[in-house]
Amino acid sequence: MSRDDEQRGEQAGAQPPEQLALIRETVRGRKAPKAKPRTWRGADMAARLPVARVLVDKGLVHLDRYFDYAVPAAMDEEAQPGVRVRVRFGAGEREGRREGGGLINGFIVERRADSDFTGRLAPLAQVLSPEPVLTPELLQLCRSVADRYAGSLADVVQLAVPPRRAKPEKQPSPRPLPAPSAPAPGGWARYPQGPAFLQALADKSAPRAVWTALPGPGGWADELARAMATTLAAGRGALAVLPDGKAAARVDAALTALLGEGRHVLLTAEAGPEPRYRRWLAVSRGAVRAVVGTRAAMFAPVRRLGLAAIWEDGDASHSEDRAPQPHAREVLLQRAVTEQAAFLLGAHGCTVEAAQLVDSGFALPLAADRETVRAVMPRVRTAAEGDEARDPAARSARLPSLAWRTARDALERGPVLVQVPRRGYVPRLVCERCREPARCTHCAGPLEAAGEGTVLRCGWCARETPAWRCPMCGGIRLRGSVFGARRTAEELGRAFPAVPVRTSGGEHVLGSVPGRPSLIVATPGAEPVPEGGEGYAAALLLDGWALLGRPDLRAGEEALRRWLGAASLVRPQGEGGTVIVVADETMRPVQALIRWDPAGHAMRELAERSELGFPPVSRMAAVTGPPEAVAALIAAAREAGLPEHAQVLGPVPLPVLEPGRPRGPGDPPPGEQWERALVRVPRGSGAALAATLKTAQVGRLTRREGPVAHIRVDPLDIG
Template identity: 85%
Template sequence: MSRGDEQSEAGESGAPEQLALIRETVRERKARQPRAKPRTWRNAERAARLPVARVLVDKGMVHLDRYFDYAVPAAMDEEAQPGVRVRVRFGAGEREGRREGGGLVNGFIVERRADTDFAGRLAPLAQVLSPEPVLGPELLQLCRAVADRYAGSLADVVQLAVPPRRARPEQQPSPRRLPRPDMPEPGGWSRYPQGPAFLAALREKAAPRAVWTALPGPQDWAVELATALATALAAGRGALAVLPDGKAAARLDAALTALVGEGRHVLLTADAGPEPRYRRWLAVRRGSVRAVIGTRAAMFAPVHRLGLVAIWEDGDAAHSEERAPQPHAREVLMQRAVTEQAAFLLGAHGCTVEAAQLVESGFARPLTAERETVRAVMPRVRTAAEGDEARDPAARSARLPSLAWRTARDALALGPVLVQVPRRGYVPRLVCERCREPARCRHCSGPLEAGAEGAALRCGWCAREVVDWHCGMCGGGRLRGSVFGARRTAEELGRAFPSVPVRTSGGEHVLETVPGGPALVVATPGAEPVPEGGEGYAAALLLDGWVLLGRPDLRAGEEALRRWLAAASLVRGHEAGGSVVVVAEETLRPVQALVRWDPAGHALRELADRAELGFPPVSRMAAVTGPPQAVAGLLEAARETGLPAEAEVLGPVPLPVPAAGRPRRPGDPPPGEQWERALVRVPRGSGAALASALKTAQVRRLTRREGPSAQLRIDPLDIG
């Protein structure tokens, strides 16, 4: 009988003394076997010159935000250069003065050295994944600056800056770099008093900085921004433009192609797919292409000899990265303008408070048109109070006032009419007809929604159908809509104008363009298509303004004005019959700014209010979110690690617990947990000290394992 059979038979018989004897025999046999010694690298096996590689390990944990040294084997000496991707063993820690064990993780070589500060025996590089140096010194310096500003880890920022590797594009040669294009004419920039001077500075390879309030027009902004990019290219320097979405990037791409031809710039958006996008990114890194147009990930594009960085619509929330440490494209481009001595251009039809702060602080100069020029090209903007609603107060509460109805009827004889609706769907919010209490699901307390006329009610969170609904407050059984979506609006307009085609754009179905003939185009903010032919819409109706203005957010007025201006800019000028009707309270500041087409004035007044209250961008803020003990622990540790003396802690305040069944959003507490949020405010000049103190405190708590961790965000978009 074999040993295995004996063990099996002993186990089946259940004799404990035999089982113990077998186990003791196995332990003795293992003890007599010699232990394998860890492999050591002799001098001949290491690289003869600069045998130490300093590696940025791809671990985004903030307490591991430093470099680690590894030995360079002689066989990898040629390929293991700074900037390349490698694999190393990491995770087992230090034992008896040497690094050993651990799993394989990715990383980047940042430096080759002759010696190391590590006292033990270095582990060797496991593999060079690619000889392509994708993390150059300038890009590494930028990532380090962004990580420090946002109290994040360098590895997290590098993940945002360097796209995932694809082997095939690295093996293919990049296209040959084309000669400089011809210097473009100023074109539309001549409408701005300082426009030609800005282009002249680009031609002279200077670094001007401007906040540009673009004149209205369906395609004017794209042509003008393309002219600025082409000017930088013609001067022999690189150019980079970041836009909020793929639709805007496609417009600028077409405009720049018309100016300089194909092959001189690339489009970096998620729509291209991983492999084509990586191929284009490599062409930029290798210097074959010196101009980039893209969405927020393109803010890190390694453009050679960068001469101009531009951002369009910096107030769009899409410019704020969702992944840690959540940098904003505007701040990253400002950093690049300073460190790489490049020109800076922030453009929009509106003006954010941050843009106004840049002008007030002297960082940039305003680039705006004269009031006479603005009046000549803007559409006529009216409020509902200018119609019959001024004499009939009851008519003011109508969703489509008579003035808006007449404007749409008259404009349809000239071309398409845009109808902007803040919400998509059919009836996304229902209330009790008797007491106006919001209608909620009995199962998860989610909001009830109407999918279409005659369709059953559904919960917006758990998607359950609801029958025989009754109000929990008054017992009523009848519902009415409190907010109407784009599909319901399109249905109502189709009945009001039966002979006119109705198109919708929003959600997953966004139209790029629409025909220039008469039609009603119902769109949500940001999804407005551009009419073909270049003339623009004959009119625009901006409905349900109270939805945008009534949001509990510090930026509600600014955001409403930004969305209205973006839609109104697609309308023809008043001399060509263009008209805009906004359905909102006419006395509110954003409404008056739209009527006067004065976004810069609105931003300056908002900035003055923020300065009086001490809110950003006059101050710098950090949000600390998490369980109560984590928030308190991090704030206490920050005070001990150098929190500025002038720092003011607001809160903490409890966060609302998400109802069961509701989709969890970033920053929401886990189900069943109570979280808090505290805001830490400092003067603007102390922002770096604030980020450093909070990051140091976070590292200390993680390394010492002092309870649960808290989430940290510098410059949160929402402080309401």
């Protein structure tokens, strides 16, 4: 570049040529020449600590490092570590032309007296806000999460720090309230180790527990709130992460009832961007020391964290969809260790990961004795599919005879819950003659009926098919292979014409229902709580085969978790509460439900996975992408030094998505053939595996070696 070109670039606000050269060398995979560190000062630059080390908002793994910028004197006071800034980045601004570079956002992570960069530093373009939102503690947590999941720090910071809203930053946060009084143990007295756990929180210790909560419509929310209140009374902060807004609202209400307003905040998407940012700022500023929220709250900057709690860690909503896809349980475990805080993992069920925490000695079990469990659990019975012959009403409602009679008798005492695995009307149709699935002629998606007498519609591309004919046998009559919540509600309405029927699921989720007799048809996780605190008189768990028959390593665990969630809302068997599960009674999850023994089921699953070397006994990473990209990344990882005893399973081809089908996270583009390989290492080598894969990915990206493969550490689905 000539001197004239350099001057024209600087007049346009371009990155100085020396730093552009460094970026080019980094992207091309060649190291810049070593030189003696140098402090660059200018007449209008800050006199003290004139260099700002900036994390630029570029979630590219091969640019996962800090960049140095000069601090103008006019920005010296505001340009402090943790604040948001705008900087010039990349080779886009050159010779007055914009080619995709220019101003981007970033965070100052450090002010320095000098820089390792030997050229002329570009100045900060703007301080967006003097609010220090990226604290050193939060930065350290984000760095740990990025390293664990082989991702970039910028991607994790985007998850941890909400988008800026100017108005809340200009408003003062409320003054911190004094520590409240410790509450009574309440429901924790039902657990032999419950009072001791609360006492450890009060003593500012860091107990770790896997809590198997007793069934009941609202007991767990009050117990979790009491644990948080006890931590606040000890002068420390508390954080609880829930799977959805409905569960978070229950804990929010319980904590408000215990402590009143102003001692905690609720961080959920339902609050809206500006109110949520205002609450987040109150936590960051130390005005509030307790947070109840959904997945994103796992990064909430709680001061002096004393308790990190998660409810229902097996719920898929705890796993972030955006890169690098961290799980809330793992983030809270990291925080508990780093910040020396207590850890509480609670649920009505028990995941294999929770069982592994107990088996390894990291956490202690916190559960009631068998006599207490039997006193509060409902009676659980099984019913076989197709057992409707003796009752015409049961046959019309598509219910086994036992389930129909149980619902009829329970409706005299209160509401009855009916859990259906799928929403919609008839989401899966087959030919009545040959059982061939009914598919769209345009995209091969599944045809579904939106209601009785409606035209068939594709579930992927939404095209209507008014005149369907089976391509295999020429038949024109269809029958349902899977029935959704709305079809089930319609059939129950015909079988019980005098009883109101309500549905809950999808975009219409009920928070609560009246305690009077009614039929509530809900999908898993959308079961409303009966008002009055008495619970449902009975629950019918239909189509168990749909949950147990999924080709997934977690199918049994997930089915049991969903059943326990619904059954926990039913009255105790001493008050007539009954649960009917329509599934094969010989299946292990069904037997665990009958005995109400989720921990035993999880321990047996853990033992089997130990024999097979499946997670969580081992650590695993999934590499997906075009075949050549997967093969190249695995080869580069081997060259980079995969951990000893690493096993590469596959690659295997993934299903090709037809055009029009919705694409989920990690799915290939429609029509493209992708593959997936699993890399497995013994537990304890997970950090080395993530680092090696990241190094291999960085090398391929900087050298621009063909298509990109995607890495996901600890994938939820390995089936």
